[in-house]
Amino acid sequence: MLKKMPKVKIIGGGLAGCEASYQLAKRGFMVELYEMKPTKFSPAHSRNELAEIVCSNSFKSTLLSTASGALKAELEILDCLLLKIANTVSVKAGSALAVDRTLFGKAVEEELKKFDNIKIIRQEVEDIDFSQPTIIATGPLTSDKMATAISKIAKDKFSFYDASAPIVEAESINTDKTFTTSRYQKGDSDYINCPMDKDTYYSFVNELVNAKKATLHEFEKADIFEGCMPIEVMASRGVDTLRFGPLRPVGLLDNDGKRPFAVVQLRRENSAGDLYNLVGFQTNLTYGEQKRVFSMIPALENAEFVKYGVMHANTFINSPKLLDSNFNMKEHENIYFAGQITGVEGYVESIMSGLIAGVAMARKLNGKSKIQFNNLTIIGALCNYISTENENFQPMNANFGILEPLDEIIKDKQKRKEEYAKRAILNTKKLKEMYFDGI
């Protein structure tokens, strides 16, 4: 028998919205799930089903030695519907989980339709009703009207284009080849400098301009190129362009007091100093090409890329200012956000935030406390990441760099990562007992 419970409105029947609907419905709440398709499609969506996979069909690795594998293991413990479905419609992809996108969307919709307490309404939502418990999961390509409504509460920043540079793990940088003096020896030496000699620079530029690019949608071309130039486009303007741009060596002296031919600078990405981004390397190269070409940079030959550069339309709010770690607005207690719009990056990460927002909403409506996350799980660390003060807030995907360091030092990288995953799984089980069961 269903309890008489408040109605929850979920806006957006994508990955996050569908997972949030399931989490609330299975806990007995009435859910109204609004999806604007097929009346209206974002420029990247084209199918009628819910939970559409817009681009690659890969949900990334399942290996526990990877952060995306660990995240999947955590989500499995918390009864994640979309991940369960992904496993049933998977296609062969080595150690990655890849799905048949048509079967996936259909299966998600069928599962949600089994619930009497989920009403799927095919209609665009144009405004936010602050009096009703609501989860906004309209994605990185939120409709214009909803984007206008959100921008009224989004404070100073509401990004439309994500033009971000790759991020690497600090410990994977070969510091034997770097130096850290600041330009003109002014200020602190916050950057790691990767010097290039003439030959290395010219072969790097050659590979860069000839590397394979990801396809841009028509709607993305104009705005992206106006606002922010990809490094490969800049390089194609002339072999020396980068040496007078982001790779300029002027004012930088290496450990022998000499000025290198060119310098790639790495800038701290987080206060812990375990992640660095490649300065000026916004790029539209495919992920595989980024790994290949950027590994030519001295000191980055074995770099672990925790995030590749992306350039696509990507609406995300300034979550650290607006949301708490439960995806709940600080200033509007009925309103939650979920999915890529919150600044988590990727399919599985978006599903994760839908799961947490759904459970957090259920807890709130049942008068229970907020979920307290630590950084021992990927889920917790991502929830803390999106809600922690950060001047340069950019979307983040699952990675081990955001976790609390292990108590013991494990030199073997593979073993260390497995240890992170083992600890994460153990702590997810604790989270489940404390916050997810019995509500």
Ligand SMILES: Cc1cc2nc3c(=O)[nH]c(=O)nc-3n(C[C@H](O)[C@H](O)[C@H](O)COP(=O)(O)OP(=O)(O)OC[C@H]3O[C@@H](n4cnc5c(N)ncnc54)[C@H](O)[C@@H]3O)c2cc1C
């Ligand atoms: C072009 C592009 C390519 C990407 N490629 C990848 C990739 O290859 N791998 C990866 O891991 N991640 C990728 N991402 C990032 C992200 O993982 C996906 O966008 C993911 O689908 C986000 O899930 P979501 O639930 O937040 O949003 P979505 O899955 O986009 O769901 C949002 C839903 O809300 C609906 N909607 C929007 N506005 C309204 C409204 N006002 N009223 C009602 N419904 C509305 C939309 O129609 C959509 O169905 C990509 C993003 C973009 C933009």
